[in-house]
Amino acid sequence: MRNIKFTLPASRCLLPVLLLVLQASCTSLQQKAQTQFNTGEYQLAIASYSKLLENEPDNSEANFYIAESYRLSNRIEKATEYYEKVNEADATFDSQYHKGKSLKGKGEYEEAKKAFEAAKTLTMDDEKIALANKEIQNIDAIADITPIWPNHELENYTLLNSSGLDYAPVLSENQLFFTSSRGAGGMYTGSGQAYTRLFKTRADGINVDVQGVQTLTEFQNESGLNQGAIAISPDGNRIVYARGNSNRKGDLPEVSLFSSTFNGSGFTQPAYMGVNGEPEYWNSTPAFSPDGETLYFASNRPGGYGGTDLYKATKMASGNYGAGVNLGPEINTPGNEMFPRPLPNGEFYFSSDGHPGFGKLDLFVYKEVDGENKVVNLGPNFNSVADDFGIFFTKYPEEGFITSNREGGKGDDDIYFFKDMTPAPKVVNVMLNVVTKTIAENGSEEILPQVRVMLYDDKNETLDGDLSSQSGRLRFSLEPNENYSIIASKTGYFAKSIPYTTVGKTPAEEDLIQDVTNITLDTTIILDQLILERAIVLENIYYDLDKADIRPDAAIELDKLVKILKDNPGIRIELSSHTDARATDAYNDDLSQRRAESAVAYIVSQGISADRLEAKGYGERQLIIENAQTEEEHQINRRTEFKVIEITE
Known part of the structure; x- marks a missing residue:
């Protein structure tokens, strides 16, 4: 959506502020509300315009700005009724399109599709029509989304979360770093939430010391602004985080990335990073590559594909990071992409509301599928109609954290942990008892001891082998549903090879009741005497x-x-x-x-x-x-x- 200004949520990546000239002194409630909206004080604007609607419920301008305030503060699901009022008076592509996004954010997919279809009739702009078609296609694709890890389960980390915002945890050297609004003074008027600060506590994987949570000790959190979305370099010597939404005159106008490095005795005072580009650009949600040589982040700078795109910057000889490079249209969309998480195996995780998903931000992975790199939704056990983002693996792929503001949480954004709950497979032990015999002169079978018996797999590779005992016996351990060959040999006797299979000789997996089932099978190998000139x-x-x-x-x-x-x-x-x-x-x-x-x-x-x-x-x-x-x-x-x-x- 190149023609739409996106403001990202304070609840996870800090809000960019609309840089419009302040109007002259406000002498009316409407002027006051307009000024609040123009300065990015969306929560205050919602309150002011709502007062206007008490007397004028059909006031199209008030409904429009309330809807836009919810959208720009990442609460578009609350904007539906206000966009409907706007559309009753004078529907436009944007108002119908955003109504569709609002409905999708509530999981009302069919109604959302109707809104997107209606939006297409209100424009001749091919680019806008393509946006609406893409949203319709994304909704149609929801039915085909399946879990990539069907047995992974999420659980709200209730003891760690507060009643406010808690999000984007990362683990470094048994320390869990995260962002939270707990205990913060002042309200950020863009969202109505308290300002956020950086916290840490000890953790062993997903096991967190919830009693030991403290504010960041590496450097001091600043008051009167949002700090969040922290990244720790692999060696632990550099911290990069997002800082912005200051209420102080003369401060940076947007959210920017700051960096602090360990100098031997402690961490330096955070410094503005050159990778931010222009001060007016919004930059947030940083993450390091596994080797620390690349910094990934989200930005709304010009030249991208939509609201916020993902970029990467390469570490230079000076230790600083170079100019940001857009990750391209395979990952970035006309929507918003953020919270990158590259893994050592080459998989790239991120959040997006532009790829086929369930509502707002969903978690995705960009990886090789059937010999081709594709973006794949993590599935309904990770994603919801709400925002789901900020994945971090403590043990790939079995355990880790995400953040979500789905229903049923403790606060707004909550930290969740996930675990692979795949039940342990039931074990089937297959033992094969082998008896070696020969034919006696009288035609009867008799025990033949000290026969060398070798076991091979279906690729003719040796698995086991031994001599039969004095009683002609030995035992092999086999796998269920496999094919083998057995070769028995003894000097003075014809060697013999026989095929052997366990296919169909063990219970089907769905029929197993006990955790361990032991199956014993038997076979006899008869060797004939090898005598020269005997016919x-x-x-x-x-x-x-x-x-x-x-x-x-x-x-x-x-x-x-x-x-x-x-x-x-x-x-x-x-x-x-x-x-x-x-x-x-x-x-x-x-x-x-x-x-x-x-x-x-x-x-x-x-x-x-x-x-x-x-x-x-x-x-x-x-x-x-x-x-x-x-x-x-x-x-x-x-x-x-x-x-x-x-x-x-």
């Missing part, structure tokens, strides 16, 4: 009549041999094929050789080196059943075998 029959290897092609069902069985060869890279085998005795010797020799070669070719196609394989067709020369008579007996003779012929390990 091992491959079951279910069938060929079509008089053919040597590998059928799909035979391929399934041969894959088992492929796995044995992969698990045991140090063996060479002979793969042999045998026929029955129902054809000539020459025919059976040729057929069995072709079948053996076909099986070897298939195994090679699965990644096994041909050097490890020999194909041998024995025809009918090694019958198991001589003089076979039945088809079952012939099938026993028609078989495929393999035997280990060399161990190179």
Whole structure:
């Protein structure tokens, strides 16, 4: 809103004063009220114009200046009825637009949209129409705002807050610094609140010594003006804060940044900073970068994008900070941006009423989302229709402070602390009991001790491993819903790898009742003896009549041999094929050789080196059943075998 003069709230960043020439001596209540408004004494102007409305409730001028006084002192939500009176008499874009802002500040979104739509009909200015459209779009976007930390909860720091203003805490070296109007003398006529001063107390994270609150000891608070929005450099040696709204003639006309540095024996008297630019500029809400080399702040200086924009200034060799540089349109809007908070991880937090939010100032973060930098609203558990601002993390992102003047507080602006209240996840311990066995001569299973068993994750990285005990047992700790592989090996036995999964073997998270649930699973690994020249029959290897092609069902069985060869890279085998005795010797020799070669070719196609394989067709020369008579007996003779012929390990 480049064409609108914004006055920022004394309750958090000190008010800029409208610099208009004082009118001549006031001889009437209306003249008195006008003078109060022109000099930025908005609370007094509200009182004076309200007296006029007692006799003239439809006085358009009085309604207008009360509405503007509320707006310029950051209480626009109280201005609705006065803008309505103005609009009844002579509606303008500005009066309808500000009525919309007032309604939005109360959370009356649909009525606010109607006011913004009405404002568009009262101007031909494309820039003003764009402002109204932006507000409508922002309201429509509220439904899509979700919490970035759903389980964070706010709580009013009741014991720390006063009945007045308490805001913008920052923590430095176990000291909590903040601004408060407690115990201050005099009233700031711009807002009707007491003047604010700087305070501190000891704190350990969000645990604050509420009994030890005292005024700042580094230097003395000044009377008759607002002091607030303090920043402490990372090394603790520099304090920057906002100071202004003086009631003394000859003082600076606006809110400005002042700096005090530690000189070895104490802090210096605060000095006006060159980063302020012209004395007429409003500058406030300072914050240091994590390395202290950059100072961020808010300013209403010309050339910005709206009411107040965020700027940064770089530290020079002299130790002072250079000229302010606008942070640009990705962060700044036609509205107000203030209270910057840069973090070491590159995230940039701030408050704004120009990005899609719930009412007045909301808390936002500018960070990378899906590979792109975006401004994101912190969500409804942090933000309200009121002002929410001044975030400070004591432990990122779990704990910290914000300030808000939402309903239900103790005073006006109150300090809130937040904590991550995500419930501790329920733990599932999965134990896998492994038993190692072999097949005895009589065909029964028997315990095989001292087997090396290794556990791998789904990326084939080693997780655990040990030898099975004398009773053939060992145990692994596994994670729920994960895939593993287990390799068992022992000299004189075929090594074996097996896949193992815990997917579907533990209760679903929503079904867990206890904080800790123990699940025990069991598996048995059987290793076969590795004996040279011992023939091992491959079951279910069938060929079509008089053919040597590998059928799909035979391929399934041969894959088992492929796995044995992969698990045991140090063996060479002979793969042999045998026929029955129902054809000539020459025919059976040729057929069995072709079948053996076909099986070897298939195994090679699965990644096994041909050097490890020999194909041998024995025809009918090694019958198991001589003089076979039945088809079952012939099938026993028609078989495929393999035997280990060399161990190179």
